[in-house]
Amino acid sequence: MKVLNSVNLYNDIRSMINNATSEILIVTDELSYDFAEELERKAISGVKMKVMSSDTEWVRWLENRSKSYGLDEEKRLEEDVKRISSTLTLYKRIPFLVLVTFLALIVVELVRALKLDLLLEATLATGVLATAFSFIYFRRKNKELEYEISLKQQELENVRAKINDARMRLSKYLSVVELSTKVNFSLIMTDDKAIVTSMSLKYDEKESKNLDFVEEVSGDFVKSLVEKLIPG
DSSP: OOOEEEHHHHHOOOHHHHHSSSSSEEESSSSSSHHHHHHHHHHHOOOOEEEESSOOOHHHHHHHHHHHHHHHHHHHHHHHHHHHHHHHHHHHHHHHHHHHHHHHHHHHHHHHHSSSHHHHHHHHHHHHHHHHHHHHHHHHHHHHHHHHHHHHHHHHHHHHHHHHHHHHHHHHHEEEEEEOOSSEEEEEEETTEEEEEEEOOOOGGGGGTOEEEEOOOOOHHHHHHHHHHHHH
């Protein structure tokens, strides 16, 4: 048995997790957000992961990740596409609104003057220029927006493919067990190495000066412990 500073022990555990290549087993009372994300990342990379904890919040979070992973990013990109599409629709309408406004002014001036005069000529010239400018300007803007939409849609398709792959891997490699009994220790097994420690995996930097015990244990010990935690 060894007694180590908490920050050093935590870093050792993170190193064990990072270096794992085939399987990881975690038994703990609580998890931190950073640690839960690290476990998720390893499961996505193809490492078989089993997490046993009485921490209801993070157990449920990990359980739902095969469905909720990447939702925020997917939603953000979908909103971007909708926003640009709405702008494109507006820009396509503006030149026609200018044209309709111009024609309406011409009709009003004709009714008032009943003949061509300087004001009507000025209105005609201004209207023609404004209409031509709006069609030319917004045609260019529309092409830019259409290109931007195509890029965003391609990005969204790529992200969805990555998200679906990650969710499939989480469903395949991540197993979560909610313990009905609170444990006062943490067990970490990676590949062929296993340790048991008094340190919680809900690590807080404020506890960096704490001391915790750690001991390397055998595979038989791990098997026996898991059987006790999940009888039958």
